[in-house]
Amino acid sequence: MPESSVSRRDFLKVSSTAGVGLMIGVFLPAKERLVAAGLAPSQPFEPNAFLAIHPDNSVVITVAKSEMGQHVRTSLPMILGDELEADWSQITVLQADANEQKYGNQGTGGSGSIRESFTILRKTGAAAKEVLIKAGAKKWGVTIEECIATKGKIIHLPTKRQFTFGELAEMASSYSLSTNPKLKDPEDFNFIGKSMPGKDTPSRANGKAQFGIDIRIPDMLYATVIHCPTFGGKAKSFNSNSAKGIPGVTDIFAIEEGVAIVGNNTWSVIQGQRALDIEWDHGDFANWDSNRIKSFMEKKGGSGKAVIARKEGDVTTAHKKAASVFEVQYEVPFTHHATMEPMNCVAHVGNGKCEIWVPTQVPQRVQTKAAEHLGIPLEQVKVHVTLLGGGFGRRLFADYVTDALEISQKIGKPVKMLWTREEDMAHDFFRPTSIHKLSAALTKKNQAKSWSHRIIAPSISAQRSPQKFTKGELDKSAVSGARNLPYEIPNLHIDYIMTNTKVPVGWWRAVYNSQNGFANEGFVDELAHLADEDPYHFRVKLLKNSPRHLGVLNVAAEKSGWGTKLGKGRGRGIAVHESFGSWAAHVAEVTVKSDGSFTVDRIVGAIDCGLPVHPDGIRMQMESGIVYGLTSTLKGEITIKKGAVEQSNFHDFELLRIDESPEMEIHIVASDEPPSGAGEPGLPPVAPSVANAIFDATGKRIRKLPIRPEDLRA
Amino acid sequence: MARYSITINGKKQNVNVAEDMPLLWVLRDELGLTGTKFGCGRGLCGTCTIHLDGEPTRACMTSVEYVDGSEITTIEGLSTDLSHPLQQAWIAEEVPQCGYCQSGQIMTAAALLEKNSDPSDEDINTAMKMNLCRCGTYQRIRKAIHRAAKEI
Structure with missing residues (x-):
């Protein structure tokens, strides 16, 4: 049997040759020193890379975040390699073993890899470049001001003499590193902001990638x-x-x-x-099924004690004064991660x-x-x-x-x-099912004067750590995306009722933003309709002071041709949502036939994730968020029978297929704000943009996922 | 247990395995050809697609007994140097995200292009719709197949 554990072999190789090269840990041992150096002002120290420059001129960048398709093994080396002035072809990537002391928190989630690593990786590359220049200058007996680093070389400008990084590695390793090196002007970036070729793409096209x-x-x-x-x-x-x-x-x-x-x-x-x-x-859970879970949630949601997540103004008085109160309920089922690799x-x-x-x-x-x-x-x-x-x-x-x-x-x-697929299907930590009770106090002209949102859902945090929720503490995660409602409505009341059962729940892409985003963006669309206003312009009016929401909303509307006529049976819907420090908006176009069957034809998406580090990677993540989000909008539902999952494989837990995948057009909003993530933010606006498009096409309001053709039959 | 002789990627291989063992596990466990992936074990996802005498086939549902004496091509045999136009197109369009389903996607697409050197979107959808991708690379798969078709 061949031994083919790439990461192990390479790790040993690098460790054994590192003594003669330049090896730079991204971390420094004491947090205090980092704080003093301005590297870790208030955040926990979470470095995630590790650099070795070898005498053979290879630049090995260790990536301590997990690669699951988000191309972190391309984007993180881009950041470090840019400041280092490395040549892209000389960079090889090494996957870090678990080691908290060495790498800090290696947990990969929350669309956080770039956000958490950007500054520290830049400083690492810049500090290494400084000592390489210093080594070159010393060898030539010239001043550092006469030397530059470019494409993996140090060059003495007046004489055009040059050394490769590899030739200077050993000498450079004898110098101490600056904790506050000079960083490049963004205008001089070579890799950041460019779509560099994926480091793992070839091995993913010839079967050599090792899962x-x-x-x-x-x-x-x-x-x-x-x-x-x-x-x-x-x-x-x-x-x-x-x-x-x-x-x-x-x-x-x-x-x-x-x-x-x-x-x-x-x-x-x-x-x-x-x-x-x-x-x-x-x-005892064998007596439970999806209906019983729903009754339990509705009962507890109606009578249980809610934990207040946000309160502004006075909703009770607004309801009393209202010409009418508009109340609706949104529902989202359990769903599955269904990774292709069990x-x-x-x-x-x-x-x-x-x-x-x-x-x-x-x-x-x-x-x-x-x-x-x-x-x-x-x-x-x-x-x-x-x-x-x-x-x-x-x-x-x-x-x-x-x-x-x-x-x-x-x-x-x-x-x-x-695990077999059947085992995998039966034992996930499912995206929590949820019920959302929304209401608004309306004036005579149907203008909303209040917004109430009660979230009734199991708590991931409390299922894992019940001891943290014994005194009515708020599970902030469960209200994420709801608590930070951006719309300027004078009276707000957002609360949460926890409804845990034995069904394991977990962090599914975008976590509670997927449910809360659906409820928010459906309900605001309903309010626009009641007020007889265009749903895009209605949102714009309520987002006057939310420039980044407006930014993506305007781009999505403009690029999609918002306001132009669509044919019979066709409709357009819009939604915007902020999550994980990024903003995303989609405009979906659908065609609905009289028998209720429908297609999602096109989605135009816009994202603002700060400075775009790896634009094609961002587009990929947006496309991925759309397809993943459409699966949960149109198909994948997990139901419970006799205390167990009813679905067993891809025949009864269906994923979106290529013929159902819409035309997608992604726009990245230019920004020089600090970079954030793209893995999750594109998902929450998917379901509401499609539901709102169906409303536009048919006048039928969708308040429950997944959307089935039978729900749309005329 | 029985002995079987299968030509895989042009090389004759002899294996001694259970009669009902699917080709997928012969490839992966017995021969170490791990480019062909396991996704569902029921012929539902296309992740394990290989070519059996040129036809795209689900290796998880095809017993070794059935393929005795046949010619098999796996992703490892599509080219040895990434030179197949589909592999080039996959790289140019940056198709893969996690990459797990991509061996199966590429093998299905390769069989399509063998029969139809200039497929329409509709042809691509029909040929590819049994290959699932959870990362949602479908749009890029479509583009990459069109790109490869131009190169052939």
Whole structure:
């Protein structure tokens, strides 16, 4: 069996040659020093890169954030390499193993990689460039003012003599680094703001990219698991007689969360899993289904004590004075992350140590979890991060890692543990279902004088850390996107009622902004219609003091041809939403037939994510947010029956297909504000822009996802 | 268990595996050709698409017994140097995001271009609609296929 763990081999190679080159940690040991140097004013210190320049002139940039399709292994090296004045072709990328001391927080989520890394990566590149120049000047016996760095070389301008970075690496490493180097003028950026070719694109086009599922290590066995389909249930007993007879199956045993099947290849263990006869103790959640969850939420939402998230003015008085009060309810279902690569983990536990190869968004959470689970020191747990076949928040959870650890520990060998798609479908941390009760006090002319929004939903934070919510504390995450409503309406009341069940809930792309954005942007559209105003102009009027909302809204409206006529059965809808420090607006165009079937024909999107570091990467993330968002708008719904997920694979949990993918046109709003992210902000406005377009086409208001053709039948 | 002889990417391979083992696991576990991915195991997502005697085929649903004596092309065999026009187009259009489904996408597209050197959007949709991409690269896939078609 070939050994092909790229990250491990390369890591050793770099470590062993680093002594003769220039190796620069992005971090400095003490936070105080950073604060003093102005590098970490008030934020926690979260550096994420690591630079080595080798005598062979290679520039190795370690990326400590996880690569799951957002091209962080391209954009982060662009930032560092730009200040360094490296040549793009000399930069190779190395994926960091888990190491909090070295890299700070490696958690990858919240559209934060660029936002968190921008300044520190620039300073790292700039500081390294300074000492390379210093080394060149010293060798030539000239002043540093006569030398420049460009395309991987230091040049003495008056004489045109030059050294490569590699030739100066050893000498440069003897100088101490400035903590406050001079940064480039943005006008001089070589990489930032340009669409540099993706470092991983070739390997993703020839099958060489290594995902977790592709890791192979010597003496490795294969395993799969089965967990109780009912949430909170356990295996009571199992009969493995027929499963053990399957060729290649070597072992079957109980693990904490279910039953493990081990064998010589994946097919054997899948067959073994199917042949197992397990008696489950389904537990008390077996009496629950989607209807019961909804009744529970509605009951609690009507009578339970709400936690106030935002209060301005006096909604009660506004309601009393109103000519009428307009009230509606929006609903969003559970949905699934459905990464194309099912959950998997390769682990080797033994001799008081553990080595893990895993596609994860949280290398350090994996490391801590493994150390705790095995009762060994953190330093004895090595976590190698592979490429991720999709993340979207699913791989912020490390539940599947313990399956692999338990199996490897028990068999005393390395194991590749893989969930089947069915197992993956049954055991996600789902995007929370939610109910939104919205109301507005209207004047005689139907002008809104108040905005009330009650969010009724399970809490991800409270499910994970119930101890933090014993005294009626607000789960700020659950109200994100609702609490910061940008519309200027005089009386506001936004509150939240927590409705947790045993269905595991988690951070799904854009988190609660996906539900709250749908409710906000649907409701504001309704208010515009009641006031007999154009929904775009109505928003503009209420966003006078929100320039970045206006910026994206205006671009989306203008580029989409807002206001121009569309044919029969066609409609246009608009929505704008801020999340994760970025602003996005979409205009969707739909065609609805009389039988209710409809198509989303075109989406024009605009984003303001500050200074655009990697424009094509931003466009990709916007396109991705649109397609991902459309899946949850039109299709993917998770329902519960007898306490378990009803859907099992892609036939009953459908994803958007190429023939349903609309024409997309993305516009990036120019900005010199600090850069933020693009992975999530494009998602929240998708569902409401489509729902609003359907209203424009048909006069039918959509307040529930997913949108089904039967809801639109004339 | 039984012995089978399959030509994979022009090279004859002998394997000794269970009769019902899908080709996917022969490729991945027995031969170490991990470019072909596992997505659903039920022929629903297209991630495991390979060419079986030139036809795009789901390796997860095709038993080794069925392909004995056949010629298989996987993503590793499409070209050895990224020179296939689709691979070039995939790079030029920056199609992949996470990349996990892209081997299957490219193999399906390659079979399409073998039969139809100038496909319309409609032809592309028809040929590609059983290949799922969760990152949403569909628009770029369409563009890249058109680009590659011009090169052929």
